[in-house]
Amino acid sequence: MTRTGLWLLAALAALAQAPDLHGRRTETLLIRNAMVLEGVGTPVSGPRDILIQGNRIARMMPSGGKPVEAKAVIDASGKYVLPGFINLHGHVQDERGGAAMEVDYVLKLWLAAGITTVRDVGSNFEKSRALRAKSAEGTIAAPRLYLYPFFTARTPEEAVKQVRELKEKGADGMKHLGTHRDVMTAMRGEAANLGMRTAHHVGVEETNAWDDIRLGTTSIEHWYGIPDAAIADGVQNFPPSYNYQNETDRFRYAGRLWREADPERLGKVLQAMADAGVAWDPTLNIYEASRDLMRAQNQPWFKEYLHPALEKFFQPNLSNHGSFFFGWTTADEVYWKENYRIWMAALKEFARRGGVIGTGEDAGFIYQIQGFGYIRELELHQEAGFHPLAVIKHATYNGARVLGKQTEIGRVRAGWLADLIVVNGNPQEDFKMLYPTAGRIEWTIKDGIPYHAPTLAADVRQLVAKARESNR
Ligand SMILES: [Zn+2]
DSSP, X not given: OOHHXXXXXXXXXXXXXXXXXXXXXXXXXXXXXXXXXXXXXXXXXXXXXXEEEXXXXXXXXXXXXXXXXXXXXXXXXXXXXXXXXXXXEEOOOSEETTEEOOHHHHHHHHHHTTEEEEEEOSSOHHHHHHHXXXXXXXXXXXOEEXXXXXXXXXXXXXXXXXXXXXXXXXXXXEEEESOOHHHHHHHHHHHHHTTOEEEEEOOSSSOOHHHHHHHTOSEEESSTTTTGGGBTTSSOOOOTTOXXXXXXHHHHHHTTTGGGBOHHHHHHHHHHHHHHTOEEEOOGGGGHHHHOHHHHHTOTTHHHHOOHHHHHHHSSOTTSTTOOOSSOOHHHHHHHHHHHHHHHHXXXXXXXXXXXXXXXXXXXXXXXXXTHHHHHHHHHHXXXXXXXXXHHHHHTHHHHHHHTOTTTSSSOOTTSBOOEEEESSOTTTOGGGGSTTTOOEEEXXXXXXXXXXXXXXXXXXXXXXXXXXXHO
């Protein structure tokens, strides 16, 4: 092909990717000249062309070969293509503390941050079910949703009944918290019978990681339950005044938990988790206010992206979960900084022993907003000592494994669903380029539908401005 011919092709390609691609699936979509990060921890390879047919990656080939026909083209010259991110700990929210919040705010922020799949671990089940269907149809701009509603049964008999009910109503799995051992045993037994996965937010309760290991929990959320399982005499050194229902107590003494774990016992717990296939979704970002409150309260994107309902919810108020910062002291932050160091070392140790680490956000609480919290999570996995390629693997392939969808999503590979992001830059150099404020994610492609990420971010800013206006 002549030089002019090449130039013409490039010009046509630029024209074809004008925002009219936004939110519209074409029969075929060609991503040209992309540097590809597959998602399994292997290094970048490229440039390559990716042909998407409908909602699937049909073919991948080295760029510069025989031209491929496609109805639409995204020119990814100098750009990087990754699998869409999988958020293992999301909450679909349409209100905070009773104040309405447009659900689009949450859904669009997730897509704008490159998140194409969310495991919803607690929301309004009926509403989320409707959103899951609309997302699957492609009629709303939203990630794929896997629903893990809250398990609430309190006796073994009720547990079996509720697991069956949830399955019948279309739950993909369930999330539980504060469960007694007999109830958890019944619940896990029935869940295994029905092929349902479970996510355990352990909390300070009768069960700990040894129960998850014994019963085959799919993933431990956050981190409680792991150091608890490694405390020498089984009980944390709480002061007599401690009350679990007081969140200041709860978060203050959580910050003194990792230091009480016996390192040798901890090694055994981590090994047993890895051997039993219990994954770990640490959600490091959601505790960051505990180690640096001022940082959490002054994130620069709050200016344009913080919804007034969230802004109000984040104010210290003991009736809002996670809004516990009364008299948070220097000592509390110092304990929490040490807590993070031990926690991060345990994560590295878990991976070294063969454990699966996933990536989740838990935004909508404690000064974290959707999408932004997830990208912060990537930064914190890197801070824990993981190579950026491993961090990306946590967010993509590992997330798919936790969902049991590793042959469908989480990789840039022919035959997999077309959930991809196109980034104007190499995220391995700096994860900060993925924040929606940076504008470097150009396209988030979900199920073969390209969404122009800066357009979604602009929608969110407008939505926030409107909400603030009507709040006045
Ligand atoms: Zn949560």
